[in-house]
Protein backbone atom coordinates (compact mmCIF):
# COMPACT_ATOMS: atom_id res chain seq x y z
CA UNK A 1 0.00 0.00 0.00
CA UNK A 2 2.77 2.46 0.85
CA UNK A 3 4.13 4.84 -1.78
CA UNK A 4 7.20 3.74 -3.67
CA UNK A 5 9.50 6.17 -5.46
CA UNK A 6 10.38 3.42 -7.90
CA UNK A 7 7.73 0.75 -8.12
CA UNK A 8 9.47 -2.59 -8.83
CA UNK A 9 6.37 -4.26 -10.22
CA UNK A 10 6.11 -4.93 -13.93
CA UNK A 11 2.90 -3.58 -15.38
CA UNK A 12 1.65 -1.84 -18.48
CA UNK A 13 1.33 1.86 -17.66
CA UNK A 14 -0.83 2.24 -20.78
CA UNK A 15 -3.54 0.35 -18.90
CA UNK A 16 -3.30 2.30 -15.67
CA UNK A 17 -5.91 4.89 -14.67
CA UNK A 18 -4.75 8.50 -14.18
CA UNK A 19 -4.89 8.11 -10.40
CA UNK A 20 -4.98 5.35 -7.78
CA UNK A 21 -3.41 2.65 -9.97
CA UNK A 22 0.21 1.60 -9.67
CA UNK A 23 2.83 4.13 -8.54
CA UNK A 24 4.74 5.31 -11.58
CA UNK A 25 8.13 3.70 -12.08
CA UNK A 26 9.83 4.54 -15.38
CA UNK A 27 9.43 8.16 -16.47
CA UNK A 28 8.89 7.38 -20.14
CA UNK A 29 7.05 9.42 -22.72
CA UNK A 30 7.52 7.34 -25.87
CA UNK A 31 4.10 5.87 -25.24
CA UNK A 32 1.26 7.81 -23.69
CA UNK A 33 -2.12 6.74 -22.44
CA UNK A 34 -3.30 10.37 -22.52
CA UNK A 35 -1.07 12.24 -24.99
CA UNK A 36 -2.76 15.54 -24.07
CA UNK A 37 -0.62 15.79 -20.93
CA UNK A 38 2.59 15.51 -22.94
CA UNK A 39 1.27 18.28 -25.22
CA UNK A 40 0.47 20.46 -22.23
CA UNK A 41 4.01 19.95 -20.93
CA UNK A 42 5.48 21.04 -24.25
CA UNK A 43 3.23 24.08 -24.40
CA UNK A 44 4.02 25.06 -20.81
CA UNK A 45 7.76 24.76 -21.48
CA UNK A 46 7.39 26.96 -24.55
CA UNK A 47 5.80 29.58 -22.28
CA UNK A 48 8.78 29.77 -19.94
CA UNK A 49 9.51 33.30 -18.71
CA UNK A 50 11.44 35.03 -15.95
CA UNK A 51 9.83 37.81 -13.89
CA UNK A 52 13.08 39.78 -13.67
CA UNK A 53 12.99 40.31 -17.44
CA UNK A 54 10.01 42.62 -17.03
CA UNK A 55 11.08 46.16 -16.22
CA UNK A 56 9.03 47.66 -13.41
CA UNK A 57 10.78 50.99 -12.91
CA UNK A 58 7.85 53.07 -14.16
CA UNK A 59 5.43 51.02 -12.05
CA UNK A 60 7.19 52.29 -8.95
CA UNK A 61 6.46 55.89 -9.93
CA UNK A 62 2.93 55.03 -11.02
CA UNK A 63 2.21 53.32 -7.71
CA UNK A 64 3.28 56.35 -5.71
CA UNK A 65 0.89 58.47 -7.73
CA UNK A 66 -2.10 56.17 -7.25
CA UNK A 67 -4.77 57.34 -4.88
CA UNK A 68 -4.95 55.51 -1.56
CA UNK A 69 -8.03 53.49 -2.53
CA UNK A 70 -6.34 52.49 -5.79
CA UNK A 71 -3.25 51.36 -3.90
CA UNK A 72 -5.57 49.28 -1.74
CA UNK A 73 -7.06 47.64 -4.85
CA UNK A 74 -3.66 46.95 -6.32
CA UNK A 75 -2.02 45.56 -3.18
CA UNK A 76 -5.04 43.51 -2.14
CA UNK A 77 -5.11 41.77 -5.50
CA UNK A 78 -1.40 41.06 -5.25
CA UNK A 79 -1.93 39.53 -1.82
CA UNK A 80 -4.75 37.34 -3.09
CA UNK A 81 -2.76 36.19 -6.10
CA UNK A 82 0.20 35.48 -3.84
CA UNK A 83 -2.04 33.27 -1.73
CA UNK A 84 -3.35 31.41 -4.78
CA UNK A 85 0.07 30.74 -6.25
CA UNK A 86 1.52 29.79 -2.87
CA UNK A 87 -1.11 27.05 -2.79
CA UNK A 88 -0.67 26.06 -6.42
CA UNK A 89 3.13 26.05 -6.29
CA UNK A 90 3.05 23.12 -3.91
CA UNK A 91 -0.32 21.44 -3.64
CA UNK A 92 -0.54 19.66 -7.00
CA UNK A 93 2.78 18.04 -6.08
CA UNK A 94 1.94 17.21 -2.48
CA UNK A 95 -1.60 16.01 -3.15
CA UNK A 96 -1.41 14.43 -6.58
CA UNK A 97 2.08 12.97 -7.04
CA UNK A 98 1.59 10.21 -4.43
CA UNK A 99 -1.51 8.94 -6.27
CA UNK A 100 -0.78 9.54 -9.96
CA UNK A 101 -0.28 6.44 -12.11
CA UNK A 102 0.78 7.53 -15.57
CA UNK A 103 4.14 9.17 -16.29
CA UNK A 104 2.98 11.92 -18.66
CA UNK A 105 0.40 13.12 -16.13
CA UNK A 106 2.95 12.92 -13.32
CA UNK A 107 5.29 15.17 -15.30
CA UNK A 108 2.47 17.52 -16.27
CA UNK A 109 1.64 17.97 -12.58
CA UNK A 110 5.26 18.84 -11.81
CA UNK A 111 5.56 21.17 -14.80
CA UNK A 112 2.28 22.87 -13.92
CA UNK A 113 3.22 23.38 -10.29
CA UNK A 114 6.68 24.63 -11.25
CA UNK A 115 5.15 27.32 -13.44
CA UNK A 116 3.16 28.50 -10.41
CA UNK A 117 6.43 29.07 -8.56
CA UNK A 118 7.41 31.49 -11.33
CA UNK A 119 4.19 33.37 -10.59
CA UNK A 120 5.05 33.49 -6.90
CA UNK A 121 8.50 34.83 -7.66
CA UNK A 122 6.98 37.47 -9.91
CA UNK A 123 4.92 38.82 -6.99
CA UNK A 124 8.09 39.30 -4.98
CA UNK A 125 9.57 41.11 -7.99
CA UNK A 126 6.53 43.41 -8.19
CA UNK A 127 6.22 44.05 -4.47
CA UNK A 128 9.94 44.78 -4.05
CA UNK A 129 9.63 47.35 -6.79
CA UNK A 130 6.67 49.25 -5.45
CA UNK A 131 7.04 49.23 -1.66
CA UNK A 132 10.03 49.74 0.58
CA UNK A 133 9.12 47.00 3.02
CA UNK A 134 7.74 43.87 1.28
CA UNK A 135 6.94 42.32 4.67
CA UNK A 136 4.09 44.78 5.14
CA UNK A 137 2.42 43.17 2.13
CA UNK A 138 3.41 39.55 2.67
CA UNK A 139 2.70 39.46 6.41
CA UNK A 140 -0.84 40.66 5.86
CA UNK A 141 -1.66 37.56 3.79
CA UNK A 142 -1.87 35.40 6.91
CA UNK A 143 -3.57 38.12 8.98
CA UNK A 144 -6.09 39.83 6.74
CA UNK A 145 -9.51 38.22 7.31
CA UNK A 146 -10.57 38.72 3.68
CA UNK A 147 -7.56 36.74 2.50
CA UNK A 148 -7.57 34.03 5.16
CA UNK A 149 -11.23 33.31 4.48
CA UNK A 150 -10.23 32.52 0.90
CA UNK A 151 -7.18 30.56 2.01
CA UNK A 152 -9.55 28.23 3.85
CA UNK A 153 -11.67 27.69 0.72
CA UNK A 154 -8.79 27.07 -1.67
CA UNK A 155 -6.89 24.71 0.60
CA UNK A 156 -9.56 22.65 2.36
CA UNK A 157 -10.16 20.18 -0.51
CA UNK A 158 -6.48 19.64 -1.01
CA UNK A 159 -5.96 19.16 2.72
CA UNK A 160 -8.78 16.60 2.97
CA UNK A 161 -7.32 14.64 0.08
CA UNK A 162 -3.77 14.81 1.47
CA UNK A 163 -4.96 13.51 4.85
CA UNK A 164 -6.84 10.59 3.27
CA UNK A 165 -3.98 9.69 0.90
CA UNK A 166 -1.48 9.81 3.78
CA UNK A 167 -3.59 7.42 5.83
CA UNK A 168 -4.27 5.17 2.86
CA UNK A 169 -0.59 4.95 1.94
CA UNK A 170 0.56 4.20 5.48
CA UNK A 171 -2.29 2.39 7.24
CA UNK A 172 -4.38 1.21 4.29
CA UNK A 173 -8.17 1.15 4.08
CA UNK A 174 -10.18 1.08 7.31
CA UNK A 175 -11.45 3.37 10.01
CA UNK A 176 -8.52 5.13 11.60
CA UNK A 177 -8.41 7.27 14.68
CA UNK A 178 -6.54 10.46 13.88
CA UNK A 179 -5.58 12.77 16.74
CA UNK A 180 -7.50 16.01 16.36
CA UNK A 181 -9.77 14.56 13.65
CA UNK A 182 -11.43 11.58 15.32
CA UNK A 183 -12.50 8.56 13.31
CA UNK A 184 -11.61 8.82 9.63
CA UNK A 185 -13.08 6.29 7.23
CA UNK A 186 -10.44 5.57 4.61
CA UNK A 187 -11.54 3.69 1.54
CA UNK A 188 -10.78 3.96 -2.14
CA UNK A 189 -14.19 5.35 -3.00
CA UNK A 190 -13.82 8.13 -0.43
CA UNK A 191 -10.37 8.90 -1.80
CA UNK A 192 -11.63 9.11 -5.36
CA UNK A 193 -14.42 11.39 -4.25
CA UNK A 194 -11.96 13.63 -2.42
CA UNK A 195 -9.80 13.68 -5.56
CA UNK A 196 -12.71 14.63 -7.81
CA UNK A 197 -13.80 17.49 -5.56
CA UNK A 198 -10.22 18.68 -5.21
CA UNK A 199 -9.94 18.83 -8.99
CA UNK A 200 -13.17 20.84 -9.20
CA UNK A 201 -11.88 23.23 -6.57
CA UNK A 202 -8.54 23.57 -8.39
CA UNK A 203 -10.35 24.18 -11.66
CA UNK A 204 -12.27 26.98 -9.95
CA UNK A 205 -9.03 28.41 -8.57
CA UNK A 206 -7.30 28.41 -11.95
CA UNK A 207 -10.29 29.43 -14.02
CA UNK A 208 -12.24 31.92 -11.89
CA UNK A 209 -10.40 33.13 -8.81
CA UNK A 210 -7.66 34.97 -10.69
CA UNK A 211 -9.91 36.91 -12.98
CA UNK A 212 -11.14 39.76 -10.78
CA UNK A 213 -7.53 40.58 -10.10
CA UNK A 214 -6.64 40.29 -13.79
CA UNK A 215 -9.45 42.70 -14.65
CA UNK A 216 -8.16 45.30 -12.18
CA UNK A 217 -4.58 44.99 -13.40
CA UNK A 218 -5.68 45.53 -16.98
CA UNK A 219 -7.99 48.39 -16.01
CA UNK A 220 -4.95 50.16 -14.54
CA UNK A 221 -2.99 49.45 -17.70
CA UNK A 222 -5.81 50.83 -19.86
CA UNK A 223 -4.95 54.13 -18.15
CA UNK A 224 -1.26 53.44 -18.90
CA UNK A 225 -0.63 52.82 -15.20
CA UNK A 226 1.27 49.85 -13.75
CA UNK A 227 2.08 48.56 -17.22
CA UNK A 228 5.00 46.41 -16.16
CA UNK A 229 2.64 44.67 -13.78
CA UNK A 230 0.12 44.19 -16.59
CA UNK A 231 2.80 42.58 -18.70
CA UNK A 232 3.53 40.11 -15.93
CA UNK A 233 -0.18 39.47 -15.44
CA UNK A 234 -0.52 38.71 -19.16
CA UNK A 235 2.20 36.08 -18.83
CA UNK A 236 0.52 34.65 -15.75
CA UNK A 237 -2.87 34.62 -17.47
CA UNK A 238 -1.40 32.70 -20.38
CA UNK A 239 -0.08 30.06 -17.99
CA UNK A 240 -3.33 29.93 -16.04
CA UNK A 241 -5.29 29.31 -19.24
CA UNK A 242 -3.17 26.23 -19.81
CA UNK A 243 -3.63 25.08 -16.22
CA UNK A 244 -7.37 25.43 -16.48
CA UNK A 245 -7.32 23.33 -19.63
CA UNK A 246 -5.29 20.72 -17.77
CA UNK A 247 -7.86 20.54 -14.98
CA UNK A 248 -10.73 20.48 -17.50
CA UNK A 249 -9.12 17.50 -19.24
CA UNK A 250 -8.67 15.64 -15.96
CA UNK A 251 -12.26 16.35 -14.90
CA UNK A 252 -13.76 15.51 -18.28
CA UNK A 253 -11.70 12.32 -18.58
CA UNK A 254 -12.92 11.32 -15.14
CA UNK A 255 -16.57 12.08 -15.93
CA UNK A 256 -16.36 10.22 -19.25
CA UNK A 257 -15.55 6.97 -17.45
CA UNK A 258 -13.04 6.20 -20.19
CA UNK A 259 -10.12 6.43 -17.83
CA UNK A 260 -11.62 4.83 -14.72
CA UNK A 261 -15.26 3.64 -14.86
CA UNK A 262 -15.75 4.28 -11.14
CA UNK A 263 -14.84 7.95 -11.60
CA UNK A 264 -17.80 8.39 -13.93
CA UNK A 265 -20.14 7.32 -11.12
CA UNK A 266 -18.32 9.53 -8.64
CA UNK A 267 -18.55 12.55 -10.93
CA UNK A 268 -22.32 12.02 -11.10
CA UNK A 269 -22.64 11.55 -7.36
CA UNK A 270 -20.61 14.69 -6.73
CA UNK A 271 -22.53 16.92 -9.11
CA UNK A 272 -24.33 18.91 -6.42
CA UNK A 273 -21.13 19.43 -4.49
CA UNK A 274 -19.36 20.49 -7.69
CA UNK A 275 -22.03 23.15 -8.30
CA UNK A 276 -21.65 24.28 -4.69
CA UNK A 277 -17.90 24.73 -5.16
CA UNK A 278 -18.53 26.94 -8.19
CA UNK A 279 -21.28 28.91 -6.44
CA UNK A 280 -19.22 29.45 -3.32
CA UNK A 281 -16.24 30.67 -5.34
CA UNK A 282 -18.39 33.01 -7.44
CA UNK A 283 -19.95 34.43 -4.27
CA UNK A 284 -16.52 34.93 -2.70
CA UNK A 285 -15.22 36.64 -5.81
CA UNK A 286 -18.16 39.05 -5.79
CA UNK A 287 -17.50 39.80 -2.13
CA UNK A 288 -13.87 40.29 -3.01
CA UNK A 289 -14.84 42.88 -5.61
CA UNK A 290 -16.83 44.75 -2.94
CA UNK A 291 -13.87 44.60 -0.58
CA UNK A 292 -11.56 45.98 -3.28
CA UNK A 293 -13.83 48.92 -3.98
CA UNK A 294 -14.89 49.63 -0.39
CA UNK A 295 -13.11 53.00 -0.36
CA UNK A 296 -13.71 53.94 -3.98
CA UNK A 297 -13.79 52.47 -7.45
CA UNK A 298 -11.57 52.77 -10.46
CA UNK A 299 -12.38 54.04 -13.94
CA UNK A 300 -14.30 51.45 -15.94
CA UNK A 301 -14.77 49.00 -13.09
CA UNK A 302 -17.01 48.75 -10.08
CA UNK A 303 -18.16 45.96 -7.82
CA UNK A 304 -21.36 45.38 -9.77
CA UNK A 305 -19.66 45.05 -13.16
CA UNK A 306 -17.00 42.78 -11.72
CA UNK A 307 -19.75 40.71 -10.11
CA UNK A 308 -21.37 40.25 -13.49
CA UNK A 309 -18.04 39.34 -15.01
CA UNK A 310 -17.56 36.70 -12.30
CA UNK A 311 -20.99 35.23 -13.13
CA UNK A 312 -20.20 35.27 -16.82
CA UNK A 313 -16.87 33.44 -16.61
CA UNK A 314 -18.28 31.04 -14.01
CA UNK A 315 -20.93 30.11 -16.59
CA UNK A 316 -18.23 29.48 -19.18
CA UNK A 317 -16.12 27.38 -16.81
CA UNK A 318 -19.10 25.34 -15.62
CA UNK A 319 -20.19 24.62 -19.17
CA UNK A 320 -16.64 23.49 -20.03
CA UNK A 321 -16.90 20.60 -17.58
CA UNK A 322 -20.43 19.61 -18.47
CA UNK A 323 -22.32 21.60 -15.81
CA UNK A 324 -25.13 23.99 -16.67
CA UNK A 325 -24.27 27.69 -16.94
CA UNK A 326 -26.80 28.71 -14.28
CA UNK A 327 -25.93 32.35 -13.71
CA UNK A 328 -27.98 35.19 -15.14
CA UNK A 329 -25.13 37.00 -16.92
CA UNK A 330 -24.72 35.60 -20.42
CA UNK A 331 -22.64 38.44 -21.90
CA UNK A 332 -19.23 39.74 -20.97
CA UNK A 333 -19.73 43.15 -19.29
CA UNK A 334 -16.02 44.02 -19.82
CA UNK A 335 -15.20 42.66 -23.28
CA UNK A 336 -12.06 44.83 -23.49
CA UNK A 337 -10.38 42.45 -21.07
CA UNK A 338 -9.97 39.80 -23.76
CA UNK A 339 -7.60 41.97 -25.80
CA UNK A 340 -5.37 41.99 -22.72
CA UNK A 341 -5.77 38.31 -21.95
CA UNK A 342 -4.83 37.23 -25.46
CA UNK A 343 -1.29 35.94 -25.55
CA UNK A 344 -0.14 36.75 -29.07
CA UNK A 345 0.92 40.25 -28.08
CA UNK A 346 2.51 39.45 -24.73
CA UNK A 347 5.78 40.97 -25.90
CA UNK A 348 4.34 44.35 -26.91
CA UNK A 349 5.99 47.51 -25.68
CA UNK A 350 4.00 49.10 -22.85
CA UNK A 351 3.08 52.19 -24.86
CA UNK A 352 1.20 50.01 -27.36
CA UNK A 353 -1.15 49.39 -24.50
CA UNK A 354 -2.72 52.73 -25.29
CA UNK A 355 -4.38 51.38 -28.42
CA UNK A 356 -7.35 50.01 -26.58
CA UNK A 357 -7.58 52.78 -23.99
CA UNK A 358 -10.74 54.20 -25.45
CA UNK A 359 -12.54 51.02 -24.51
CA UNK A 360 -12.60 51.85 -20.84
CA UNK A 361 -14.45 55.04 -21.67
CA UNK A 362 -16.83 53.10 -23.84
CA UNK A 363 -17.69 50.67 -21.07
CA UNK A 364 -18.02 53.56 -18.68
CA UNK A 365 -20.58 55.21 -20.94
CA UNK A 366 -22.69 52.10 -20.93
CA UNK A 367 -23.32 52.40 -17.22
CA UNK A 368 -26.43 54.00 -15.92
CA UNK A 369 -26.90 55.67 -12.56
CA UNK A 370 -27.91 52.46 -10.81
CA UNK A 371 -24.54 50.90 -11.61
CA UNK A 372 -22.97 53.40 -9.26
CA UNK A 373 -25.27 52.77 -6.32
CA UNK A 374 -22.92 50.53 -4.40
CA UNK A 375 -19.85 52.68 -4.23
CA UNK A 376 -18.75 56.24 -3.71
CA UNK A 377 -16.63 58.03 -6.25
CA UNK B 378 -22.11 40.77 -45.68
CA UNK B 379 -18.50 41.30 -44.74
CA UNK B 380 -17.28 37.77 -45.45
CA UNK B 381 -16.52 37.50 -49.11
CA UNK B 382 -14.74 34.48 -50.48
CA UNK B 383 -12.98 34.07 -53.78
CA UNK B 384 -14.82 30.84 -54.09
CA UNK B 385 -18.53 31.54 -53.74
CA UNK B 386 -19.24 27.82 -53.41
CA UNK B 387 -17.50 27.78 -50.06
CA UNK B 388 -19.79 30.24 -48.29
CA UNK B 389 -21.66 28.79 -45.34
CA UNK B 390 -24.50 30.22 -43.34
CA UNK B 391 -24.01 30.63 -39.59
CA UNK B 392 -27.22 31.00 -37.64
CA UNK B 393 -26.85 32.57 -34.18
CA UNK B 394 -30.20 33.29 -32.58
CA UNK B 395 -31.96 35.51 -35.10
CA UNK B 396 -28.73 36.63 -36.78
CA UNK B 397 -27.36 35.05 -39.90
CA UNK B 398 -23.75 35.51 -40.99
CA UNK B 399 -21.99 34.17 -44.07
CA UNK B 400 -18.56 32.67 -43.50
CA UNK B 401 -15.84 31.12 -45.63
CA UNK B 402 -13.57 28.16 -45.02
CA UNK B 403 -10.52 30.40 -45.32
CA UNK B 404 -10.16 31.24 -41.65
CA UNK B 405 -11.59 30.22 -38.29
CA UNK B 406 -15.11 31.15 -37.24
CA UNK B 407 -14.11 33.57 -34.44
CA UNK B 408 -12.45 36.19 -36.65
CA UNK B 409 -15.35 36.11 -39.08
CA UNK B 410 -17.95 36.52 -36.32
CA UNK B 411 -15.96 39.45 -34.94
CA UNK B 412 -15.89 41.16 -38.31
CA UNK B 413 -19.64 40.76 -38.42
CA UNK B 414 -19.75 42.69 -35.14
CA UNK B 415 -20.48 39.73 -32.87
CA UNK B 416 -18.61 39.64 -29.56
CA UNK B 417 -17.40 36.17 -28.71
CA UNK B 418 -15.44 35.36 -25.57
CA UNK B 419 -11.81 34.45 -26.19
CA UNK B 420 -8.48 34.35 -24.49
CA UNK B 421 -5.71 32.41 -26.25
CA UNK B 422 -7.07 32.39 -29.82
CA UNK B 423 -5.09 29.24 -30.46
CA UNK B 424 -7.14 26.41 -29.07
CA UNK B 425 -5.79 25.88 -25.57
CA UNK B 426 -8.06 27.80 -23.20
CA UNK B 427 -11.63 26.77 -24.20
CA UNK B 428 -12.96 30.30 -23.56
CA UNK B 429 -14.35 30.57 -27.11
CA UNK B 430 -16.41 27.40 -26.78
CA UNK B 431 -19.82 27.77 -28.48
CA UNK B 432 -22.74 25.40 -28.65
CA UNK B 433 -22.94 23.73 -32.08
CA UNK B 434 -26.61 22.97 -32.59
CA UNK B 435 -26.38 21.81 -36.19
CA UNK B 436 -23.74 21.37 -38.90
CA UNK B 437 -20.05 20.50 -39.14
CA UNK B 438 -16.75 22.13 -38.32
CA UNK B 439 -13.19 20.84 -38.52
CA UNK B 440 -9.86 21.74 -36.89
CA UNK B 441 -6.70 21.97 -38.95
CA UNK B 442 -4.79 20.96 -35.83
CA UNK B 443 -6.32 19.17 -32.89
CA UNK B 444 -6.88 21.85 -30.20
CA UNK B 445 -5.25 21.41 -26.79
CA UNK B 446 -8.49 22.36 -25.04
CA UNK B 447 -11.11 19.70 -24.42
CA UNK B 448 -13.94 20.13 -26.93
CA UNK B 449 -17.22 18.93 -25.43
CA UNK B 450 -19.40 16.98 -27.81
CA UNK B 451 -21.96 19.35 -29.29
CA UNK B 452 -19.61 22.34 -28.93
CA UNK B 453 -16.97 24.02 -31.07
CA UNK B 454 -13.95 26.20 -30.36
CA UNK B 455 -14.58 29.34 -32.40
CA UNK B 456 -10.93 30.47 -32.49
CA UNK B 457 -9.79 27.48 -34.48
CA UNK B 458 -12.90 25.86 -35.98
CA UNK B 459 -13.25 25.94 -39.76
CA UNK B 460 -16.90 25.88 -40.74
CA UNK B 461 -17.63 23.11 -43.24
CA UNK B 462 -21.40 23.37 -43.71
CA UNK B 463 -24.25 25.66 -42.79
CA UNK B 464 -24.26 25.68 -39.00
CA UNK B 465 -26.38 26.85 -36.11
CA UNK B 466 -24.65 28.00 -32.95
CA UNK B 467 -25.49 29.46 -29.52
CA UNK B 468 -23.41 31.07 -26.79
CA UNK B 469 -24.64 28.86 -23.99
CA UNK B 470 -26.40 25.52 -23.81
CA UNK B 471 -29.41 27.09 -22.09
CA UNK B 472 -30.04 30.44 -23.77
Ligand code: FES
Nearest residue numbers: 422424427429456
Ligand atom coordinates in the same frame (compact mmCIF):
# COMPACT_ATOMS: atom_id res chain seq x y z
S1 FES C 1 -9.73 31.39 -27.51
FE1 FES C 1 -8.66 29.88 -26.40
S2 FES C 1 -9.46 28.03 -27.19
FE2 FES C 1 -10.33 29.54 -28.44
Ligand SMILES: [Fe+2]
Nearest residue numbers: 085088116119
Ligand atom coordinates in the same frame (compact mmCIF):
# COMPACT_ATOMS: atom_id res chain seq x y z
FE1 LIG D 1 -0.34 30.69 -11.08
Ligand SMILES: [Fe+2]
Nearest residue numbers: 088206240243
Ligand atom coordinates in the same frame (compact mmCIF):
# COMPACT_ATOMS: atom_id res chain seq x y z
FE1 LIG E 1 -2.28 27.95 -12.24
